[in-house]
Amino acid sequence: MPAPRKYPPELRERALQLWRESDPRPPVAQLARQLNIHPEALRSWIRQDEADRGERSDRPTSQMLEENRRLKREIAELRRVNEVLRAASAYFAAEIGPARRWS
Template sequence: MGTKKYPPELRERAVRLYRESDPNPVLRRLAEQLNLHPAALRNWIRQAEADHGEREDRPTTAMLEESWRLAKENAELRRVNEVLRAASAYFAS
């Protein structure tokens, strides 16, 4: 995962505040109160909903992390494969 503009604690607190409020606060107002960009808060809330099985239109955090792990592993295997291919070509000549 890339660099994060906001600390994880702020993300967790903001999502918890939104989810535990009844009725849910207006996103833009809550974002202003917490000094967040509204789009960031909206994305965090949507991700939390996916993680809690409340929406099907986006992958869960666990699924994303597994995908990133597999992509990293795949890149490493490709690199190793290139080294082995080069070594094989060298020793074959």
Template sequence: MPAPRKYPLELRERAVRMYRTSDPKPQIKKLAVDLGVHPEALRGWIRQAEAGERDDQLTTAERAELVMLRKENVQLKRANEVLRTASAFFAAQLDPARPR
């Protein structure tokens, strides 16, 4: 069971909306004090809202998959290098007349 939320969702949505619609952008710390929330909580809500709109950044799942694929790629390159070296070694053993 997830932990109960300290701040209601309506407050989160309203705070993010207030930050976005105000011009010029207010300081997060001042807005947080006005709303009675912790500044880092507000900063996280704004960051989450912006992350959902950005197409140029990877999601957490995509980032984890990228890390896994990069590790797999390194392992496959290492295996290919071992197979290439073994192939050259055994080819030299089978054909002793071949210059080295």
């Protein structure tokens, strides 16, 4: 289970909107101080927003990150299923024994 978010999504959207619409753009630390959020949190939000908008290529988009999370969960589930199948196969192989196996 992921940790609870420190800042509400509305604050994140508002901060990003203020930063994007400001001309000239204020320093991140100054805007963060005005909004009472940690400067690195705002800096991270800005970078992710730029990646999502196609303005940066040095980090994956939110859509790609979510797809990776989904695939990791799916892989973990498939591995659990494979373990159950292996255990069942070993159990039934031992139960049938070499004399009762088909030729």
